[in-house]
Amino acid sequence: MTSSDDEATSRQGRARRAELMGAAQAGDQERYRELLLDISPMLTRFLRRWASHPQDLDDLTQETLIAVHRARHTFDPARPLEPWLFAIARHVAADHLRRQATRLARELPVATLPEVAALDPGDEAAALRRLEGALAQLPAQQREAFELLKLEGVSIAEGAARAGTTTGALKVRAHRAYRALKAMLGGDR
Amino acid sequence: MSAPEPQQALIDRLVADAQPVRRLWPPAARLGLWAGLVAVMLALVAWRHGWPFGAAVRPASLPAELLCAGLATAACALLALRAAIPGRAAGRGALLATAGLAVLPLAFWLHDPSPQTALPLAQFVAAGVPCAIMTALLAVLPLASLLWAVRRGAPLNPRRAGVLVGGGGFLAAYLLMRVFCAVDDPSHLMIWHVVPVALGIGLCAGLGGWWLARWRATPP
Numbered sequence: 001m002t003s004s005d006d007e008a009t010s011r012q013g014r015a016r017r018a019e020l021m022g023a024a025q026a027g028d029q030e031r032y033r034e035l036l037l038d039i040s041p042m043l044t045r046f047l048r049r050w051a052s053h054p055q056d057l058d059d060l061t062q063e064t065l066i067a068v069h070r071a072r073h074t075f076d077p078a079r080p081l082e083p084w085l086f087a088i089a090r091h092v093a094a095d096h097l098r099r100q101a102t103r104l105a106r107e108l109p110v111a112t113l114p115e116v117a118a119l120d121p122g123d124e125a126a127a128l129r130r131l132e133g134a135l136a137q138l139p140a141q142q143r144e145a146f147e148l149l150k151l152e153g154v155s156i157a158e159g160a161a162r163a164g165t166t167t168g169a170l171k172v173r174a175h176r177a178y179r180a181l182k183a184m185l186g187g188d189r
Numbered sequence: 190m191s192a193p194e195p196q197q198a199l200i201d202r203l204v205a206d207a208q209p210v211r212r213l214w215p216p217a218a219r220l221g222l223w224a225g226l227v228a229v230m231l232a233l234v235a236w237r238h239g240w241p242f243g244a245a246v247r248p249a250s251l252p253a254e255l256l257c258a259g260l261a262t263a264a265c266a267l268l269a270l271r272a273a274i275p276g277r278a279a280g281r282g283a284l285l286a287t288a289g290l291a292v293l294p295l296a297f298w299l300h301d302p303s304p305q306t307a308l309p310l311a312q313f314v315a316a317g318v319p320c321a322i323m324t325a326l327l328a329v330l331p332l333a334s335l336l337w338a339v340r341r342g343a344p345l346n347p348r349r350a351g352v353l354v355g356g357g358g359f360l361a362a363y364l365l366m367r368v369f370c371a372v373d374d375p376s377h378l379m380i381w382h383v384v385p386v387a388l389g390i391g392l393c394a395g396l397g398g399w400w401l402a403r404w405r406a407t408p409p
Contacts, residue, residue: 027209036200062199067405069203071343073210074274087276091345 014080022077036065039081043089050093052151064092094127101131104150134184138177145173146181216270216277219338223266227331227361234327234365248373254297258364261291265356266335272350273342284349291360294367295383298375308374317381320370324385327365332358332393336400344401351397355390362386 017035024032044061051057067088075084135143144163149170163170213219248254264287268279279287308316335357344350363386370382 024207025210025212027207029204029207032207033200033204036203040196040200058193058195062196065196065199065203067343069206070405071275074213074342076212076215076274083276084274085276087278087345088343091275 014082017081018075018077018079021072021075021081025072025075025077036068039068039085040065043085046086046089047093050097052147053153056096060093060096063096064089067092097131098127100151130185134181137184138180142173142177142180145170146177149174213274213342216267216274219270220263220267223270223331223335223338223357224263226334227262227364230327230330230361231365231368234369238369247371248298250297251367251373254294255364255367257290257297258294258360258367261287261293262357262360262364264290265353265360269335269339269350269353269357270342272346272353273339273344275343275345278346278349287356291356294363295379298373298378307376313377316372317377320366320372320377320381321385323369324359324362324366324382325389327369328358328362328389331361332389336393336396340401340404343404344397347401348394348398350401351394352390354397354401355393358393359386359389362389 017038020031020035020038024035040061043064044057047057047060047064051060068085071088075081135146138146141163148163268283268287271277271279332354335354339350339354363382366382372378
């Protein structure tokens with residue numbers, strides 16, 4: 001298949017999705033089912049970068065489907081569905097990250113918190129960028145320790161084995177990561 | 190085509206719940222209706238208190254100031270209505286341009302203040318309090334209607350949507366008050382016209398963060 005064929009297929013797919021949502025707005029349940037089945041894998045692929053493990057990914061996809069359902073009256077069938085759909089998915093993912101950061105912050109062995117309190121709850125995109133940016137700035141070992149213990153939720157022993165270090169060293173790295181994240185996300189307020 | 194089992198169960202539930210929905214009108218059409226409401230209010234105020242352009246005592250720049258305030262009001266309302274549609278929210282540039290337009294009316298009376306004698310404090314307050322109250326009262330209808338229109342959608346950034354709704358509603362009130370109130374003294378305008386507008390927009394940001402965020406919890 002040539003690239004122009006691919007483009008044509010993709011264009012047809014986009015037009016078809018917009019049409020299906022238009023039918024769903026009118027109450028056509030079969031076409032709504034077809035649409036939801038079509039967009040679920042797309043959403044799963046899109047949300048993968050925000051989910052630390054499969055259960056999270058599944059939850060995120062389901063939350064997004066519910067949000068899509070509740071916002072379906074706002075879609076204009078004359079426009080493509082994808083920007084509308086992915087805007088909702090990003091919003092759900094940012095919300096999820098914020099909740100996760102709150103949960104993590106409550107587990108920190110420090111008294112004052114939290115990263116999330118420094119974030120503007122209304123500004124999901126900014127919150128997301130800040131959190132992603134802060135994680136990216138951590139040294140690789142600290143980021144790995146943080147991801148293993150707090151995002152993947154593995155035990156300290158398992159985390160140490162996977163990181164190829166001792167449990168004590170892993171705990172120190174994770175603690176430094178917490179402090180660095182706190183300084184980066186809360187330090188400018 | 191099939192989805193993983195939990196997703197499949199959810200899809201079944203969503204499909205069973207899929208009743209016909211009333212689609213939102215395009216933002217421009219909704220803005221037109223809202224602007225019509227503000228125009229009717231403006232006409233009523235002008236009819237009751239007189240159109241200010243003919244009066245020699247009003248600043249020559251008043252029409253330009255009102256035009257700026259009107260454009261800023263419409264821009265805020267349009268961005269608020271767009272913020273209620275996923276994927277259509279305004280970018281940073283449009284928001285900054287609207288904010289610039291919203292503060293531009295101040296430049297007219299700060300740059301070219303009308304020569305009025307300073308009032309004693311008691312008179313200054315007595316003349317100003319009714320203006321602040323009228324600003325709040327005149328904001329009620331444009332604000333409530335815009336808030337309702339945005340709540341009908343799905344604002345993904347409720348606090349920002351709240352600021353924009355507040356901007357639309359309170360800038361409309363500012364516009365009406367500039368026709369209604371014949372005092373053009375900059376200190377009066379700043380304290381009794383601009384501060385209530387700024388406070389109102391701040392309140393709307395809080396209200397937006399709470400009430401406009403509820404679309405995800407309730408069906409359309």
